[in-house]
Amino acid sequence: MTKLAFERPIIQRINAGLPSKYGMSHRLEPLSHIDGTPIKDLIGEFGSPLFVLSESTIRKTYKEAHRAFSSRYPNVQFAWSYKTNYLNAVCNVFHQEGAWAEVVSGFEYDKAIANGVPGELILFNGPDKSTEDLQKAIRNNSLIHIDHFDELYEIIHLSKEMTERPKVAIRVNMDTGIYPKWDRFGFNYENGEAWDALNRIMANKNLDLMGLHTHIGTYMMSVDAYRIAAGKLADLAIKLERKHGHVLKYIDMGGGFASKNTLRGAYYPGTDTAPSFDDFAEAITSVLMSSDIKPDHLPMLILETGRAMIDDAGYLVGTVIANKRLADGRRATILDAGVNLLFTAFWYEHDVRPVQPVSDQTEDTTLYGPLCMNIDVIRGNVMFPLLKKGDQYVIKRVGAYNNTQWMQFITLRPNVVMLDSKGNPHLIRKREVLETINSQEVMPEHLKQFKL
Numbered sequence: 149m150t151k152l153a154f155e156r157p158i159i160q161r162i163n164a165g166l167p168s169k170y171g172m173s174h175r176l177e178p179l180s181h182i183d184g185t186p187i188k189d190l191i192g193e194f195g196s197p198l199f200v201l202s203e204s205t206i207r208k209t210y211k212e213a214h215r216a217f218s219s220r221y222p223n224v225q226f227a228w229s230y231k232t233n234y235l236n237a238v239c240n241v242f243h244q245e246g247a248w249a250e251v252v253s254g255f256e257y258d259k260a261i262a263n264g265v266p267g268e269l270i271l272f273n274g275p276d277k278s279t280e281d282l283q284k285a286i287r288n289n290s291l292i293h294i295d296h297f298d299e300l301y302e303i304i305h306l307s308k309e310m311t312e313r314p315k316v317a318i319r320v321n322m323d324t325g326i327y328p329k330w331d332r333f334g335f336n337y338e339n340g341e342a343w344d345a346l347n348r349i350m351a352n353k354n355l356d357l358m359g360l361h362t363h364i365g366t367y368m369m370s371v372d373a374y375r376i377a378a379g380k381l382a383d384l385a386i387k388l389e390r391k392h393g394h395v396l397k398y399i400d401m402g403g404g405f406a407s408k409n410t411l412r413g414a415y416y417p418g419t420d421t422a423p424s425f426d427d428f429a430e431a432i433t434s435v436l437m438s439s440d441i442k443p444d445h446l447p448m449l450i451l452e453t454g455r456a457m458i459d460d461a462g463y464l465v466g467t468v469i470a471n472k473r474l475a476d477g478r479r480a481t482i483l484d485a486g487v488n489l490l491f492t493a494f495w496y497e498h499d500v501r502p503v504q505p506v507s508d509q510t511e512d513t514t515l516y517g518p519l520c521m522n523i524d525v526i527r528g529n530v531m532f533p534l535l536k537k538g539d540q541y542v543i544k545r546v547g548a549y550n551n552t553q554w555m556q557f558i559t560l561r562p563n564v565v566m567l568d569s570k571g572n573p574h575l576i577r578k579r580e581v582l583e584t585i586n587s588q589e590v591m592p593e594h595l596k597q598f599k600l
């Protein structure tokens with residue numbers, strides 16, 4: 149008889165679904181359907197892993213955000229932040245809802261134009277606009293948000309050679325009580341640089357000053373920061389009217405509202421702590437409405453909300469590859485999607501659910517992705533039921549930044565589908581194949597042959 153291999157015993161807490169100190173059990177409710185469509189069928193048809201976007205959730209969230217602001221302020225306009233998710237189908241849902249485009253590079257600018265957004269409804273942000281980008285934007289009457297003096301001087305220079313008048317705004321950075329300060333973009337408010345830039349624009353006969361822009365941070369939990377920022381932009385608007393008799397067309401408060409995801413290490417879940425659109429809208433609009441700006445001169449209020457607008461609409465679904473025990477006895481479950489697809493796993497504790505019914509028994513588990521890399525962790529430590537090889541999982545709130553920041557690393561990027569309002573899936577981005585990658589590569593003649 150062969151001797152059985154020794155396996156080190158481990159001690160585990162029994163968790164029978166009793167209330168914890170939060171008053172609820174650890175039971176993770178399975179999520180079997182998205183918008184009425186079985187996840188199992190989606191994986192069957194489109195493969196695993198798979199990104200799933202809910203068109204109705206995008207539209208519902210947009211309407212909620214728009215209502216929060218437009219019920220409090222006379223003239224509200226949203227612009228879709230392309231870098232948050234620039235899959236064309238996603239952009240077009242926002243454009244159908246009435247959003248303009250907010251872009252931060254020549255590539256995103258061209259994408260918006262190709263999607264059919266009129267040039268004059270594109271807000272061009274970002275520190276890197278080439279001469280060609282600026283010429284294009286001026287020709288198309290786009291709204292150029294100037295980031296620094298070198299860009300201002302270049303626009304002034306171009307305006308002398310071109311027939312169209314550049315439509316500009318400046319990006320303003322400021323102390324909003326949030327640290328570290330975001331002072332790398334735009335002109336500073338406190339040290340007078342923003343006011344200096346505005347005076348230079350007003351002194352120039354070729355430029356049309358359209359508005360003021362700020363983008364104070366991202367995943368902002370503080371509505372007070374927006375109150376401070378709106379107050380400082382209103383002050384600049386009032387000074388412009390007082391000194392130059394110039395009335396601005398818009399004030400753009402940028403993006404940055406926190407989504408309902410939970411930050412790593414946070415004590416309470418993001419669903420409980422993120423301020424609502426109503427909270428943000430109340431803070432911003434009350435400052436603008438009660439500022440010294442004359443009521444009939446109130447500028448259009450533009451918002452570039454990104455992550456809070458789309459996080460909830462995105463799901464990453466997939467299949468369990470294996471389970472194993474780590475050396476310390478903890479369970480490790482290996483998923484077929486890793487940080488290559490879910491960049492946001494680095495800063496969020498994503499809500500991961502089983503798709504099929506599971507037992508109430510949960511256990512401390514590390515959820516790994518499939519990459520050959522130690523940092524490929526989707527959840528470092530989560531009370532999770534046992535999912536077996538072949539079982540399916542779903543990761544919630546992945547709509548923001550993952551379809552733009554994902555990497556082609558070790559493996560290929562999967563299909564992305566959008567569920568329409570009836571729950572019918574539409575393929576909106578095809579999975580990559582070897583040819584997708586190889587088509588970008590060029591082999592020098594002398595390296596084409598080898599003999600082993």
Ligand SMILES: *Cc1c(COP(=O)(O)O)cnc(C)c1O
Binds near residue numbers: 548
């Ligand atoms: C990234 C970005 C946004 C969107 O930010 P969120 O934090 O996703 O809301 C808006 N405006 C500008 C200028 C940006 O760079």
